[in-house]
Amino acid sequence: MELANVPNLASSSSFFFSSCTCRVLCYRGRRTGTGAITVFAAGSRCSADSACSELIEQQNVDPLSVASSPANTHRYRRRDFAAVALLPFLLPNVDMASAAELYDGSIIQNGVRNVLTKVKAAGVLRLVFHDAGTFDVGDKSGGMNGSIIYEVDRPENTGLSKPLKILRKAKEGIDQVQQVSWADLIAVAGAEAVALCGGPEIPxxxxxxxxxxxxPAGKLPEETLDIVALKTSFSKKGFSVQEMVVLSGAHTIGGKGFGNPNGFDNTYFKILLEKPQPTSSGMPIGLPTDWALTKDDECLRWINIYAEDQDKFFADFRDAYTKLVNSGASWRTA
Known part of the structure; x- marks a missing residue:
């Protein structure tokens, strides 16, 4: 880790997107010997992506980049998190609040990495879908807002208490350094789960x-929906058919039978094409909604595309995931 000319930071607002060309502070943080965590300058404006256009504030804490190392360098080292937490005490001119501003993104990321494993990844990713999946375009209700912590007792959320407990442990550690909302924590954790299992890096x-x-209850798509009802449900959340198909590819991890339960790849789409819908006499693979996709020509076209091109799947999943975790979110404003 390197520090150079770290300024005393005033409370201000900033905005974040990994591909932007904002003016950069002179800090660069090295983690596990690879890459650099870039901290965007407070108040600078970026034109690289529409996601950057809105200023956001987090209790006088700048929302910073959640930078990611290449997939093959995911090594979750507790000492990285500890080193970040100790920096305010090592730098006399930087108080705790300023240090929180400087390390916001990496603190959340490393806090998640301290508790996340490949075995736990599918549950954490499911938590994202069930928190964000309540969004309704019509009345602007639901969405990525952390409300899942009040909804774990609902039948559709059975089993989510375990990943929530995992993230609660991470939140306790992160909050000792700086406060993090449940919504931000869950969104970052889902992205980490995908990358940990070999999927794309998602800012x-x-x-x-x-x-x-x-x-409101009853907003999540039911597992028994036919293709017409499934498309209607996703449309009410603002998602296209293509986005519905690519997000369904998240079922490639977990215990649904689509290949390696700990590997995020395009096996999901290959199996949909290669295997018939399982019957009650055999081991079930996937959910009825997975197989419903194969009964629609438009969905089937995208299934073929993603089965043949994993890079295309990864790129489109990254975009759809970003849209998912931003749907219905309320943002801090300057």
Missing amino acids: VRLGRLDSRTAD
Whole structure:
């Protein structure tokens, strides 16, 4: 880790997107000997992506980049998190609040990495879908707002108490250095789960506010929906058919039978093409909604595309995931 000319930071707002060309502070942080964590300058404006256009604030804390190392360098070292936490005490001119501004993104990321494993990845990713999946374009209700912490007792959320417990442990450690909303934490954790299992690196914008109440019930797509009802459900959430198909590819990890349960790849789409829908007499693979996709020509076209081109799947999943975790979110404003 290197520090150079770290300024005393004033409370201000900034915005984040990994591909932007904002003016950069002179800090670069090295983690596990690879790559650099870039901290965007407070108040600078970026034109690289529309996601950068809105200023956001997090209790006088700049939402920073959640930088990611290449997939093959994922080594979750507790000492990285400890080193970041200790920096305020090592630098006399930087108080705790300023240090939190400087290390916001990496603190969340490393806090998640301390508790996440490949075996736990599918549950954490499912948590993202069930928190964000309540969004309704019509009345602007639901979405990525952390309300899942009030909804774990609902039948559709059975089993989510375990990944929530995992992230609660991470949150306790992160909050000792700086406060993080449940919505931001879950969004970052899902991206980390995908990358840990070999999937694409997904930058996550920070600054979401948490809901203080549960979202309306009955907003998640049911597992028994036919293709017409499934397309209608996703359309009400603002997602196209292509986005519905690519997000369904998240079922490639976990215990649904689509290849390696700990590997994020395009096996999901290959199996949909190669294997018939399982019957009650055999081991079930996937959910009825997975197989419903194969009964629609438009969905089937995208299934073929992703089965043949994993890079295309990764790129489109990255975009759809970003849209998912931003859907319905309330953002801190300057």
